[in-house]
Amino acid sequence: MNITLKIWRQKNKEDKGKFVTYKLNNVSTEMTFLEMLDYLNEKLIKEDQDPVAFDSDCREGICGSCGLYINGRPNGPQKSVTTCQLSMSVFKDGDTITVEPWRSKAFPVIKDLVVDRTAFDKLIEAGGYISVNTGAAPEANSIPVKKHNADRAFEAGVCIGCGTCVAACKNASAMLFVSAKISQLALLPQGRVEAKERVRILVEKMDELGFGNCSNTGSCEAECPKDIKLVNIARLNREYYKAY
Amino acid sequence: MAKLDSKIPDGPLAEKWTRHQASVKLVNPANKKKLDIIVVGAGAAGASAAATLAELGYNLKVFVFQDSSRRAHSIASQGGINATKNYKNDADSDYRLFYDMIKGGDFRAREANVYRAAEVSNKIIDQYVAQGVPFAREYSGYLANRSFGGVQVSRTFYAQGQTGQQCTLAAYQALSRQIKAGKAKMFARRDMLDIVVIDGKARGIITRDLITGEIERHSAHAVVLATGGFGTVYYLSTLAVNSNGSAAFAAYKKGAFMANPSMAQIHPTSIPVLNEYQSKLTLMSESLRNDGRVWVPKQKGDKRPANEIKEEERDYYLERKYPAFGNLVPRDVASRAAKERCDEGYGVGETGLSVYLDFRDAINNQGKNAIKAKYGTLFDLYKKVTGINPYEEPMRIYPASHYTMGGLWVDYNLMTTIPGLYAIGEANFSDHGANRLGASSLMQCSGDGYFILPVTIGDYLADEIKTPRISTDTPEFDEAEKAVKEKLNKLMSVKGTQSPTSFHKRLGHILWTYSGMKRNEEGLTTALKEINELKEEFWRDVKVAGELNELNHELEKAARVADFLDLAKLIVMDALNRKESCGAHFREEYQTAEGEPKRDDENYSYVAAWEYTGEDSEPKLHKEELKFEYVTPVQRSYK
Ligand SMILES: Cc1cc2nc3c(=O)[nH]c(=O)nc-3n(C[C@H](O)[C@H](O)[C@H](O)COP(=O)(O)OP(=O)(O)OC[C@H]3O[C@@H](n4cnc5c(N)ncnc54)[C@H](O)[C@@H]3O)c2cc1C
Numbered sequence: 001m002n003i004t005l006k007i008w009r010q011k012n013k014e015d016k017g018k019f020v021t022y023k024l025n026n027v028s029t030e031m032t033f034l035e036m037l038d039y040l041n042e043k044l045i046k047e048d049q050d051p052v053a054f055d056s057d058c059r060e061g062i063c064g065s066c067g068l069y070i071n072g073r074p075n076g077p078q079k080s081v082t083t084c085q086l087s088m089s090v091f092k093d094g095d096t097i098t099v100e101p102w103r104s105k106a107f108p109v110i111k112d113l114v115v116d117r118t119a120f121d122k123l124i125e126a127g128g129y130i131s132v133n134t135g136a137a138p139e140a141n142s143i144p145v146k147k148h149n150a151d152r153a154f155e156a157g158v159c160i161g162c163g164t165c166v167a168a169c170k171n172a173s174a175m176l177f178v179s180a181k182i183s184q185l186a187l188l189p190q191g192r193v194e195a196k197e198r199v200r201i202l203v204e205k206m207d208e209l210g211f212g213n214c215s216n217t218g219s220c221e222a223e224c225p226k227d228i229k230l231v232n233i234a235r236l237n238r239e240y241y242k243a244y
Numbered sequence: 245m246a247k248l249d250s251k252i253p254d255g256p257l258a259e260k261w262t263r264h265q266a267s268v269k270l271v272n273p274a275n276k277k278k279l280d281i282i283v284v285g286a287g288a289a290g291a292s293a294a295a296t297l298a299e300l301g302y303n304l305k306v307f308v309f310q311d312s313s314r315r316a317h318s319i320a321s322q323g324g325i326n327a328t329k330n331y332k333n334d335a336d337s338d339y340r341l342f343y344d345m346i347k348g349g350d351f352r353a354r355e356a357n358v359y360r361a362a363e364v365s366n367k368i369i370d371q372y373v374a375q376g377v378p379f380a381r382e383y384s385g386y387l388a389n390r391s392f393g394g395v396q397v398s399r400t401f402y403a404q405g406q407t408g409q410q411c412t413l414a415a416y417q418a419l420s421r422q423i424k425a426g427k428a429k430m431f432a433r434r435d436m437l438d439i440v441v442i443d444g445k446a447r448g449i450i451t452r453d454l455i456t457g458e459i460e461r462h463s464a465h466a467v468v469l470a471t472g473g474f475g476t477v478y479y480l481s482t483l484a485v486n487s488n489g490s491a492a493f494a495a496y497k498k499g500a501f502m503a504n505p506s507m508a509q510i511h512p513t514s515i516p517v518l519n520e521y522q523s524k525l526t527l528m529s530e531s532l533r534n535d536g537r538v539w540v541p542k543q544k545g546d547k548r549p550a551n552e553i554k555e556e557e558r559d560y561y562l563e564r565k566y567p568a569f570g571n572l573v574p575r576d577v578a579s580r581a582a583k584e585r586c587d588e589g590y591g592v593g594e595t596g597l598s599v600y601l602d603f604r605d606a607i608n609n610q611g612k613n614a615i616k617a618k619y620g621t622l623f624d625l626y627k628k629v630t631g632i633n634p635y636e637e638p639m640r641i642y643p644a645s646h647y648t649m650g651g652l653w654v655d656y657n658l659m660t661t662i663p664g665l666y667a668i669g670e671a672n673f674s675d676h677g678a679n680r681l682g683a684s685s686l687m688q689c690s691g692d693g694y695f696i697l698p699v700t701i702g703d704y705l706a707d708e709i710k711t712p713r714i715s716t717d718t719p720e721f722d723e724a725e726k727a728v729k730e731k732l733n734k735l736m737s738v739k740g741t742q743s744p745t746s747f748h749k750r751l752g753h754i755l756w757t758y759s760g761m762k763r764n765e766e767g768l769t770t771a772l773k774e775i776n777e778l779k780e781e782f783w784r785d786v787k788v789a790g791e792l793n794e795l796n797h798e799l800e801k802a803a804r805v806a807d808f809l810d811l812a813k814l815i816v817m818d819a820l821n822r823k824e825s826c827g828a829h830f831r832e833e834y835q836t837a838e839g840e841p842k843r844d845d846e847n848y849s850y851v852a853a854w855e856y857t858g859e860d861s862e863p864k865l866h867k868e869e870l871k872f873e874y875v876t877p878v879q880r881s882y883k
């Protein structure tokens with residue numbers, strides 16, 4: 001099929017950036033979205049144009065490197081997929097596809113579609129862990145965990161830190177990301193000891209890093225490629241009230 | 245060059261590590277504060293090492309090429325991590341895991357290292373659980389286990405199909421805590437391009453800031469490489485697309501020996517190549533072989549849909565050929581068997597290059613929910629990639645490049661042949677011989693990082709406490725920086741017509757054809773010739789778009805492909821040298837009557853460690869003889 005791409009091009013942090021239109025012919029429906037961009041880049045290189053910069057690594061939806069804003073939605077029209085898992089079969093011949101980086105104050109654009117998500121690392125650094133040194137752990141089965149809780153903790157723990165939730169949110173809030181980590185650790189007996197302090201520190205840090213507030217619109221949950229649920233935010237709120 | 249000294253401690257196998265720990269030199273806490281350590285790479289190995297070393301009091305500088313260390317390739321590992329807890333009471337023990345790994349590796353690994361890996365395995369699980377890894381549990385609240393290929397006990401701990409993600413994040417969080425404490429500093433989006441050696445010791449690295457393009461110098465008292473494997477040399481692989489061999493290769497060129505580079509694992513259960521644009525292959529975890537049955541039609545070229553092929557028309561060839569282990573034979577065996585069936589014309593799918601992995605019986609026996617609980621994430625992943633629902637139709641799978649058993653040669657202390665330069669995790673060669681067993685890499689990476697390196701590096705650093713902070717203003721740093729800049733400039737200035745990726749694809753094709761699951765003298769010789777030609781063409785006609793001083797993925801790729809071309813040559817030379825078959829290294833000239841690998845213990849019971857001797861001269865082979873004091877090498881049998 002033949003498609004038209006409107007891609008955000010921005011040389012560096014300082015550059016203002018603009019959309020550039022590219023016609024791309026002979027796109028296969030078997031390509032993934034990123035393979036389509038690879039294909040575009042090979043063409044641009046042949047024509048002595050600058051290829052489009054975008055991040056990716058695992059290309060199977062687990063590393064969280066790749067998220068893009070596609071036709072006004074994070075990761076495009078398919079549900080529960082990362083950008084690297086998006087298939088070109090969801091588009092039709094003649095389609096125009098708009099491709100943008102994440103837009104959020106906390107994630108400045110570095111170049112083209114590449115953004116700086118260090119703010120997520122800063123959040124985890126602030127307290128997204130259990131403070132146990134290597135060697136200090138007790139025998140693993142001495143801490144039984146209700147299967148139900150372990151399963152819920154896993155469901156929260158599968159967050160890939162891609163930033164979709166922030167990109168989807170009109171307030172650019174990081175609540176889903178933070179609540180997933182808070183939930184995972186708060187659901188486990190190992191994590192309870194520091195639960196109060198953890199939630200306090202992380203909520204404070206979120207504000208400091210320039211993320212917006214949560215106004216419960218739920219678009220983060222709707223767009224999350226890993227199906228992280230809003231109940232985690234409810235759990236964070238509960239933990240937060242308990243912490244004061 | 246002196247003989248390779250593996251520094252294996254004296255004493256009985258099960259006591260070596262304990263004795264060693266009791267005898268290594270120590271650095272007191274006050275002195276640790278004065279010592280800097282660079283760790284390149286922060287996957288399961290690097291992050292666990294950096295976190296632990298920082299907890300001990302050293303100053304850590306950590307480098308990764310991704311934007312965050314949470315994205316290291318380890319995040320993608322799926323099926324599980326082994327330990328000898330024996331929670332299942334199925335007679336597991338350190339010795340049994342040790343034996344399984346030695347046998348699984350076809351008697352080409354070092355006994356003492358492998359035993360130690362088994363010995364520290366339980367502490368890893370304790371550590372991860374304490375850090376909050378949500379491993380699968382029974383209704384009782386206790387930890388669950390499953391079995392993995394090549395073994396007959398259930399010793400694998402898992403978190404659905406995302407065990408690596410959970411373990412890597414735990415290590416990442418532990419490292420984050422040290423960053424907050426000011427004991428570790430993270431340098432993300434950096435490519436390490438060279439190692440700096442001063443007076444024979446590793447003292448620093450040269451990096452490129454991937455955003456600004458700036459070439460930087462970083463120094464330390466010791467350098468640790470945790471840069472992962474180079475299975476991407478085959479282009480299509482189950483690894484993350486940016487995984488590479490450049491850091492290890494830079495170390496090799498600076499004097500670190502490269503061990504068994506041709507020992508590459510081709511994993512049996514990947515989603516097959518679906519089209520020519522494909523940029524990577526998606527793994528379907530080996531854990532699926534616990535419940536999935538592998539088969540092809542009994543009739544050649546049978547194109548009917550799988551569900552129309554009746555039970556008696558199916559050839560469950562693994563169960564037929566290997567009744568004792570069935571679908572759970574080790575990876576090398578399963579991969580070769582799939583290739584053999586497909587080469588004979590029994591393969592399925594449009595290209596005939598795939599076999600079925602079928603869950604029909606498991607779903608009938610255990611119910612859909614039970615299967616979903618075990619493999620839900622993997623089934624979803626399969627459906628996303630192929631559009632086929634594996635609850636209703638069998639999966640189609642084919643072998644793919646997955647893991648490198650070979651890597652930088654290290655002694656028992658995990659030190660390379662350059663004093664002060666260590667290699668941990670997949671980047672080293674140490675524990676898996678000629679074939680790795682499932683769920684044993686996360687175990688080795690975590691063991692190296694949490695429990696082994698933090699002890700052994702002290703033995704070296706104890707003699708460095710009087711060495712002041714290393715200056716980066718030395719002739720050695722000047723020279724290394726100059727060499728890096730020259731290489732990058734050279735790449736930019738070729739201004740040819742073909743992209744780095746197009747060369748990578750062609751290199752991958754050469755290796756896959758001649759140095760993949762089956763190899764022979766003639767093919768390998770052809771490969772060598774074709775790689776030389778491709779290298780010549782690369783340096784004459786590569787086109788690197790963009791500029792030096794900006795974010796430039798094309799330049800990053802070009803530098804990696806340049807190294808892959810040299811590394812590929814070394815891989816093929818190693819495969820040519822080893823005139824025997826063992827594990828994943830299958831030389832067609834050396835096989836038993838049943839088509840199994842035929843080892844030559846008399847002549848090849850050694851680790852092949854290659855020394856770089858210059859751009860235009862052949863590498864020099866050093867042999868570390870493998871001594872088997874506790875197991876007797878036998879012909880592997882899974883029948
Ligand atoms: C799909 C898949 C599934 C797997 N499943 C399992 C499993 O279930 N169980 C199991 O035990 N094993 C599994 N493995 C194997 C296992 O995941 C890897 O062997 C292991 O994660 C390697 O970890 P590592 O820490 O050595 O390196 P990696 O995780 O690969 O990390 C490499 C690090 O080095 C950095 N780096 C590399 N080069 C440079 C450079 N030049 N400059 C700067 N930084 C650099 C990267 O940024 C990264 O941080 C799987 C592998 C694959 C591909």
Ligand code: FES
Pocket residue numbers: 055056057058059060061062063064065066067082083084085
């Ligand atoms: S590239 Fe890893 S999630 Fe998309």
